[in-house]
Amino acid sequence: MKILYITHLSGKRVNRFWISSIQAAQDINMEFHLACNMNGCDKKNFPKDCEKYHITSHQIDFDRNPLKPVNIKAYSELVDLLQREHFDIIHCNTPIGGVIGRLAAHKVGGAYVIYQAHGFHFWKGAPIKNWLFYYPVEKFLSRYTDTLITINKEDYNIAKNFYAKEVVYVPGVGIDLSKFQTNNNIREQKRKELGLKKDDIVILSVGELIPRKNHKMVIDAICDLKDRPEFERVQYLICGAGELQDELKSYISERGVEDHVHLLGFRLDVNEIYNAADIFVFMSLQEGLPVALMEAMASGLVCIASNIRGNNDLIIDKYNGRLIPIDEEKLAHSLYSVIRNTDQIKKYGKYATEIIKDFTTEKVVEQLRNIYLKRLLIKMGRIYN
Numbered sequence: 001m002k003i004l005y006i007t008h009l010s011g012k013r014v015n016r017f018w019i020s021s022i023q024a025a026q027d028i029n030m031e032f033h034l035a036c037n038m039n040g041c042d043k044k045n046f047p048k049d050c051e052k053y054h055i056t057s058h059q060i061d062f063d064r065n066p067l068k069p070v071n072i073k074a075y076s077e078l079v080d081l082l083q084r085e086h087f088d089i090i091h092c093n094t095p096i097g098g099v100i101g102r103l104a105a106h107k108v109g110g111a112y113v114i115y116q117a118h119g120f121h122f123w124k125g126a127p128i129k130n131w132l133f134y135y136p137v138e139k140f141l142s143r144y145t146d147t148l149i150t151i152n153k154e155d156y157n158i159a160k161n162f163y164a165k166e167v168v169y170v171p172g173v174g175i176d177l178s179k180f181q182t183n184n185n186i187r188e189q190k191r192k193e194l195g196l197k198k199d200d201i202v203i204l205s206v207g208e209l210i211p212r213k214n215h216k217m218v219i220d221a222i223c224d225l226k227d228r229p230e231f232e233r234v235q236y237l238i239c240g241a242g243e244l245q246d247e248l249k250s251y252i253s254e255r256g257v258e259d260h261v262h263l264l265g266f267r268l269d270v271n272e273i274y275n276a277a278d279i280f281v282f283m284s285l286q287e288g289l290p291v292a293l294m295e296a297m298a299s300g301l302v303c304i305a306s307n308i309r310g311n312n313d314l315i316i317d318k319y320n321g322r323l324i325p326i327d328e329e330k331l332a333h334s335l336y337s338v339i340r341n342t343d344q345i346k347k348y349g350k351y352a353t354e355i356i357k358d359f360t361t362e363k364v365v366e367q368l369r370n371i372y373l374k375r376l377l378i379k380m381g382r383i384y385n
Contacts, residue, residue: 004058005033006091014049021368098117117288148162218236287309
């Protein structure tokens with residue numbers, strides 16, 4: 001029995017978004033195959049990762065841009081792969097993987113088709129052009145979908161009006177709580193390593209340096225605190241790399257906050273940096289179900305997040321964090337309120353660690369395993385589709 005997991009790009013290493021699916025498939029002795037564009041992978045370590053996780057990989061020339069002609073080639077490559085390998089399950093991910101994967105699966109036939117939406121490109125408050133283009137495409141392709149997996153409640157409610165045979169809510173891609181625990185020794189060590197003082201108020205954001213993550217607005221809100229006496233102790237750390245790195249570096253200099261705002265780049269020690277922080281800020285414009293926010297919650301941080309889809313699946317305002325409009329002034333006010341109230345920090349962090357227990361890797365693996373197992377039982381004639 002074989003499963004093909006489709007995503008448009010491999011990334012440098014085996015992606016944490018795949019781990020739950022890999023484990024779920026291998027728990028029931030299914031071969032795990034991966035189809036993606038691996039041109040940008042770490043040529044040395046990616047093959048080692050595939051060997052470690054027992055992944056058979058297949059190069060498909062996907063491009064992120066749906067209008068690129070190379071995606072026609074990717075469609076042909078994927079059809080050839082499906083005809084050659086005869087997969088039992090095809091698990092499509094990402095918009096491009098979801099479109100090309102389902103079209104190819106429909107043409108070849110025979111496989112059970114799953115599409116996992118990691119956040120539809122249309123949402124409450126999205127530009128009307130997104131609804132006019134992406135909504136009808138997703139609704140049409142749902143005809144070729146046996147199980148449509150959504151990872152937040154807003155997408156789930158929308159998908160129930162589609163044509164998929166089954167719509168399932170799965171709480172994201174799962175988080176390994178053992179990797180994100182409060183540790184005072186690590187806190188002190190990491191603060192020292194980063195040049196932070198013991199009494200600094202450390203604010204943290206984790207995410208790509210791209211417009212969607214909205215880092216510039218957070219920097220502006222930090223600057224709004226300049227006149228507050230606590231500002232001298234405020235240190236804002238941003239973990240992540242991306243296209244806006246040079247622009248943000250210049251912007252930090254323009255605002256005169258180089259001594260308070262620090263771009264740390266891509267980090268492999270982010271779980272330790274959570275320990276060094278006091279407050280997590282996540283003012284993203286669009287999300288599915290953000291892993292970084294879940295990691296911060298698991299680390300016991302008070303989280304201030306934008307009131308958008310995905311974030312509001314995780315944060316209950318004034319219970320385990322703050323959920324606020326995407327507004328610089330309101331963010332600055334929330335930051336100052338939390339900074340002034342250490343009891344609030346402790347309370348929010350405590351409740352955050354409780355709520356995040358519903359989003360663990362174990363729970364996600366169990367649900368995916370049940371979805372995969374259902375297909376196997378159908379094939380064996382034990383249940384009817």
